Amino acid sequence: MFCRYIYRIPFVYEASPKMKKNQTEETVGICAAAGRPQTGPRRKTGLAGEKLAFSFNGQRVEGVAGDSVAAALLAAGYTTLRESPRAGTPRGPFCWMGVCQECTVVIDGVRRPACRTSLAAGMQIFPGTIA
Amino acid sequence: MKTALEPATLPAPADLIVIGAGPAGAEAAMSAAAQGLRVLLLDEAVAAGGQVYRAPHAGDKKSASSPEAVAGNDLRARLEASTVECHFGETVWSVSPGFRVDSLSAQGTRSWHGRALITATGASERVVPFPGWTLPGVIGLAGATILLKSQGILPGRRTLIAGCGPLLLAVAAGILAAGGEVAAVADLSPRSDWLRKFPRLASRPDLLLRGAGWLASLKRTGVPVFSAHTLKEVVRDGDQLVATLQPVDGARRPVTGPEPHFAVDAVTVGHGLVPGTDVTRLLRARHHYDFAQGGWAPDLDGNFRTNLPGLYAVGDGTGIAGAATASLNGQLAGLAAARDLGALADTVHEQLAARLEQQAAKAGRFGRAMAELMALRPAQVAAISPETVVCRCEDVTRAEIDSAIEDGARTVNQLKSWTRCGMGPCQGRMCGDVATALMAQATGEAPVAPFTGRTPFRPLPISQFAGDCDYGDIKLPPPAPL
Ligand SMILES: Cc1cc2nc3c(=O)[nH]c(=O)nc-3n(C[C@H](O)[C@H](O)[C@H](O)COP(=O)(O)OP(=O)(O)OC[C@H]3O[C@@H](n4cnc5c(N)ncnc54)[C@H](O)[C@@H]3O)c2cc1C
Ligand code: FES
Numbered sequence: 001m002f003c004r005y006i007y008r009i010p011f012v013y014e015a016s017p018k019m020k021k022n023q024t025e026e027t028v029g030i031c032a033a034a035g036r037p038q039t040g041p042r043r044k045t046g047l048a049g050e051k052l053a054f055s056f057n058g059q060r061v062e063g064v065a066g067d068s069v070a071a072a073l074l075a076a077g078y079t080t081l082r083e084s085p086r087a088g089t090p091r092g093p094f095c096w097m098g099v100c101q102e103c104t105v106v107i108d109g110v111r112r113p114a115c116r117t118s119l120a121a122g123m124q125i126f127p128g129t130i131a
Numbered sequence: 132m133k134t135a136l137e138p139a140t141l142p143a144p145a146d147l148i149v150i151g152a153g154p155a156g157a158e159a160a161m162s163a164a165a166q167g168l169r170v171l172l173l174d175e176a177v178a179a180g181g182q183v184y185r186a187p188h189a190g191d192k193k194s195a196s197s198p199e200a201v202a203g204n205d206l207r208a209r210l211e212a213s214t215v216e217c218h219f220g221e222t223v224w225s226v227s228p229g230f231r232v233d234s235l236s237a238q239g240t241r242s243w244h245g246r247a248l249i250t251a252t253g254a255s256e257r258v259v260p261f262p263g264w265t266l267p268g269v270i271g272l273a274g275a276t277i278l279l280k281s282q283g284i285l286p287g288r289r290t291l292i293a294g295c296g297p298l299l300l301a302v303a304a305g306i307l308a309a310g311g312e313v314a315a316v317a318d319l320s321p322r323s324d325w326l327r328k329f330p331r332l333a334s335r336p337d338l339l340l341r342g343a344g345w346l347a348s349l350k351r352t353g354v355p356v357f358s359a360h361t362l363k364e365v366v367r368d369g370d371q372l373v374a375t376l377q378p379v380d381g382a383r384r385p386v387t388g389p390e391p392h393f394a395v396d397a398v399t400v401g402h403g404l405v406p407g408t409d410v411t412r413l414l415r416a417r418h419h420y421d422f423a424q425g426g427w428a429p430d431l432d433g434n435f436r437t438n439l440p441g442l443y444a445v446g447d448g449t450g451i452a453g454a455a456t457a458s459l460n461g462q463l464a465g466l467a468a469a470r471d472l473g474a475l476a477d478t479v480h481e482q483l484a485a486r487l488e489q490q491a492a493k494a495g496r497f498g499r500a501m502a503e504l505m506a507l508r509p510a511q512v513a514a515i516s517p518e519t520v521v522c523r524c525e526d527v528t529r530a531e532i533d534s535a536i537e538d539g540a541r542t543v544n545q546l547k548s549w550t551r552c553g554m555g556p557c558q559g560r561m562c563g564d565v566a567t568a569l570m571a572q573a574t575g576e577a578p579v580a581p582f583t584g585r586t587p588f589r590p591l592p593i594s595q596f597a598g599d600c601d602y603g604d605i606k607l608p609p610p611a612p613l
Pocket of ligand 1: 097150151152153154155156173174175176180181182183184221222223224251252253254255256273274276277301404445446447448452453454455457589
């Protein structure tokens with residue numbers, strides 16, 4: 001049901017966070033399931049702002065200045081950001097306040113909670129898990 | 132070579148460090164600074180305001196005029212004009228007696244020193260586990276207020292809202308106002324519970340009126356509201372989530388009856404707030420269990436002093452009582468610290484405190500009535516099914532917890548080392564109070580003590596400990612003369 005678990009391999013990491021930094025778009029292609037956009041939830045009506053382009057899992061995504069990374073991803077329809085280390089079930093932001101760590105992603109090589117990180121243009125973001 | 136264990140900068144010790152810039156911490160910092168103290172205020176958020184007065188999304192002009200945004204802007208402006216030294220984006224991960232506070236920001240780790248410490252870290256949300264609560268798209272109810280208030284986004288196009296307390300209506304009305312669809316609202320509390328609280332809630336007619344407005348907007352849009360219903364389970368069906376409700380009795384025990392279900396793309400669910408006691412537990416201050424105010428909280432005297440000299444605690448981290456109480460008590464805690472540090476004469480302190488104490492007592496009555504609606508219900512915990520994941524980080528199920536207790540685990544710390552429940556990156560903050568409740572029910576011993584506080588209480592990248600260390604840099608001592 002949870003579509004294609006082939007993206008498990010990239011989750012088994014990660015001796016050094018630097019590895020993510022060097023990951024090319026080809027090598028991350030296999031984690032596409034984590035980043036499969038669903039029909040995106042709606043933005044609040046009347047929200048405006050400068051568009052910021054970034055990438056998730058090698059895919060180009062656009063957010064709005066003032067977004068957190070988690071909000072920009074949710075707005076683009078990405079609800080799954082990682083999988084749980086033990087059972088391997090898909091996870092996405094849950095508490096939205098920096099407590100649960102379910103929203104952990106790897107941003108430019110550093111693992112961070114997406115809900116507590118402000119979006120910046122050009123960020124290269126990959127699914128994160130906590131080994 | 133720079134090791135991260137050495138603080139990058141060592142600012143001169145402050146008189147007072149305040150952790151948390153919500154209404155409680157920000158007011159405490161300002162009232163202490165107004166008495167001439169040098170005060171440092173640390174918060175991991177990008178601006179002051181805490182959970183309730185969070186700064187709105189930069190592109191969200193509509194929310195900028197909400198009562199919370201106005202109060203928040205006022206708080207931030209006063210803070211700006213004060214002498215408080217604010218440091219945002221600093222996540223505190225350790226506190227040692229004396230006081231040394233360690234924090235992590237995008238720039239790395241830093242240490243701060245202060246003669247006294249006020250912890251005002253607020254509350255986090257409790258969600259009593261049910262099958263499907265780990266599915267992406269299922270989020271916390273308090274979390275949904277954050278989405279609406281400061282992230283400029285809705286949880287989904289069509290959302291089911293479940294749980295208990297005032298946030299149910301606030302989130303439902305917020306989603307409707309922002310142009311979203313609410314499939315249904317499932318309130319765990321029976322209607323009679325709200326009515327019983329009515330006399331105390333009426334002490335804040337403004338807030339009561341706001342609640343009535345929220346209810347009216349639900350009525351207008353025809354959103355069904357199910358009183359005395361729990362969220363039984365959520366399953367994924369393609370791109371959709373299917374949420375099933377089940378009726379409960381007065382004790383919140385699920386009973387047989389019609390089980391309506393809804394296809395949605397988001398579910399928000401929350402069962403109240405839990406005081407954030409990371410700092411007070413780490414320092415081993417004394418705590419007590421208060422069912423009505425959210426669970427374990429530090430013991431305090433009338434002046435917000437814990438039993439450890441120089442350590443104060445205030446706000447929802449000391450028991451859930453709401454934003455108005457938090458800001459009044461914050462002012463009182465700041466004054467108490469100023470007095471103890473010798474910046475304020477006893478007689479002046481008494482004069483300044485007297486009026487605030489009266490207001491705080493009144494605000495507290497309202498806050499506590501709300502908190503009681505959100506208290507943890509033992510019958511709801513008892514009804515968690517064996518295959519349900521309780522600890523999200525480590526995927527530990529109820530059955531695994533039960534079998535560890537059967538095998539003799541008697542403290543949640545034992546449970547943690549036997550099952551890994553609470554050992555993951557959230558440090559047991561998501562599962563802690565349900566794990567203690569499960570243990571209390573199985574052993575008949577209530578209340579069971581919480582997880583022992585450990586440092587780092589927020590995840591810290593290993594690289595922060597190791598720094599940019601290269602083995603080649605390590606100076607070897609010259610060989611000893613033979
Ligand atoms: C998500 C959420 C939404 C809520 N929404 C409402 C609402 O709409 N209306 C309402 O009346 N009440 C709401 N509440 C209740 C709320 O707890 C109180 O009303 C009020 O915010 C309490 O104020 P406080 O100052 O005690 O804590 P908070 O406002 O929670 O402030 C605590 C501050 O401490 C900071 N902090 C915590 N831990 C650390 C750390 N380790 N390092 C650095 N900083 C840290 C946090 O970033 C936060 O800014 C909400 C609570 C939550 C959890
Ligand atoms: S969603 Fe819980 S930490 Fe980000």
